[in-house]
Amino acid sequence: MKLHKICLLCMLLLFSNLNSIFASSSAELYLSEPNIRVGLWTKQSSVYISGEAPFTLKNLDNSQVVGHYEANAKVFVTVKDDKVMVNDKIINLKALEISLQENNVDAGINVNKKKYRGKVTISNVNKGGLTVINTLPIEQYLYSIVPSEMPASWHIEAVKSQAVAARTFALNNMHKHEAEGYDVCATTHCQVYNGKTVEMDRSTKAVDDTNGLVMLYKGKPISAVFHSSAGGRTENCEDVWGTYLPYLRSVEDYDQGAPNYKWEKKMTPSEVQNKLQAAGYNIGTLQAIEVSPLNKDSKADDRSSTGRIKTMCFIGDKGSISLEGSKVRSILGLNSTLFDVSLIVPNEKKIDVQIGMYYKKDIDVNLPPYKEKGLLNDKENIRRITGRTGELVLFNGFGWGHGLGLSQWGAKAMAEKVPETDSLYFKEILRHYYQGIEIKKVY
Ligand SMILES: [Zn+2]
Incomplete structure (x- = not known):
């Protein structure tokens, strides 16, 4: 009977939140690496699709295959008078899924001439045009985010601190755009996402080296905001946004070498x-x-x-x-x-x-x-x-930016004081710019 009750509790927890399922172990917040849904475009009248490997279009309303296509075949999805057309043929559907037929890590799906990992869905549920969403594992999402936020050529410990900040920021922002049917957008409103083309080897390594590591306060991912440079000192959160956050405190910044100091x-x-x-x-x-x-x-x-x-x-x-x-x-x-x-x-x-x-x-x-x-x-x-x-x-x-949390130029200057082989120094950087936090592997 006791065992039965525990199982029931586990089931309840399991279904309480599809993306952030709490695992039984306190060290891991998620049972596995979550996927993230990135809204690429909204209100499109046409979307151009191609695959670097053979790909399939599926009707998500009924799971029926709309078509199999060879690598580099071109598909135009358009909408007119609320009717979705695939290469000028009217398809009665609300959402299409595009996926590669084989799991080829180097190949991507081209959407409007940009290359993406994972799967792409095109939906016609929001009136006023097509919505394009890219769904992929969060670590692969970070491969693109990190080099867009900080030059991959910077000291590896600085790039690793950026990777942990970006991962924490993304997990904290999950479901921000739930009303539009995705988790995060691809602009500065959330984090700038330009797909696979912008990935760099060094930032990919920084993401891999910090796999699953997240900053937590009282067991929850923090609001890991960051900025370019603080002009000598970062700011208390309440003095910028009016809200007190215990980990966003004013600390010394080392950004004197920043071009906008x-x-x-x-x-x-x-x-x-x-x-x-x-x-x-x-x-x-x-x-x-x-x-x-x-x-x-x-x-x-x-x-x-x-x-x-x-x-x-x-x-x-x-x-x-x-x-x-x-x-x-x-x-x-x-x-x-x-x-x-x-x-x-x-x-x-x-x-x-x-x-x-x-x-x-x-x-x-x-x-x-x-x-x-x-x-x-x-x-x-x-x-x-x-x-x-x-x-x-x-x-x-x-300085440049709101002055809260990690200062990228300050992180660079801190990292440059240690050798590239000091592979845990990124934690020192993070603990300086975010006070009183824990850094834990959450999946
Ligand atoms: Zn957004």
């Missing part, structure tokens, strides 16, 4: 105004920008402890708007929220010098631009636009 961007006041307007914030003519000066130890309310902008105010002649730092970053297209703002009037590069009666000569001058610190009556956090000819808004800042 320091950056600057200049815009005319009307460019700033137009970008705000395009995002739906019509404040009239921009008159001033209000934000505390960047001071990495500042206690200002509108900046985080690392100096990232939490809120920033744009004042116009028709009204003013206070926006979150991340919103300002996306509207103005800036690298990060760790920046300062000033108004400058660049000096003319050449001045005319009269020589004698008849000659004029252009002479290069290289004076520093004049920095506008605001009018005397203004507080130091007000940057007033004066309307002088050539006036520019200068944004100068640090």
Whole structure:
């Protein structure tokens, strides 16, 4: 009787979640390596299919074979007036599956001229066109993800830390697009996925060397967000997204060698105004920008402890708007929220010098631009636009990305301090950027 009850519990657990089945052992969260369904395209009126080996099309409504095709045969799937056609022949179905007839690791399925591992399904269930989904084991998915996120030529321990972060991120994001019929999309919204063509030997090795390893907090895959470089210090999660996560804490970054460790961007006041307007914030003519000066130890309310902008105010002649730092970053297209703002009037590069009666000569001058610190009556956090000819808004800042979790340039710098043979160092990198986590093999 007791045994029977235990079996019943096992059955319940088994059917509770098709993709993340909890195994009885505490060390392994999954009974086997899960598959991931990646949404490649939606709303397509036609899809071009080919196989590098013989392939089969199956009607998923009734499991009947629609056709067997030789390697490199071309198949066009189109939809018109809600009718699906395969090479101009109307097929009454909602979903098609394309699979290779033999398990050939080097061969892929070509969809719209990109090459994919695993199986591909084309469905007509979402109105408005065809949805194309690639289903494959998660480790094979990572073969493509890792080199798209970090150069495969970097130190192997850095690439391995990226592989574990990407695997954890994917498992944490499973079912994000369930409403659309897949797990993750193929864009930066989830992780950029371009199929088999972008795979590189070194990143494939980094995935294999860390097979099944995932970062866990209290037994669950963490939200393993990562970014290019943090500009000296990563950020606390609540200061970027408003949500506290115990493992996304502000730690020192080693990204001083990153190309965007320091950056600057200049815009005319009307460019700033137009970008705000395009995002739906019509404040009239921009008159001033209000934000505390960047001071990495500042206690200002509108900046985080690392100096990232939490809120920033744009004042116009028709009204003013206070926006979150991340919103300002996306509207103005800036690298990060760790920046300062000033108004400058660049000096003319050449001045005319009269020589004698008849000659004029252009002479290069290289004076520093004049920095506008605001009018005397203004507080130091007000940057007033004066309307002088050539006036520019200068944004100068640090780092690239949201500053949460793993910094890729920081991981690179950490890895470069150890020999390539120190094959467990990737765990040190991960434990630095994600605090208090466990790294475990979950399948
Ligand atoms: Zn997505």
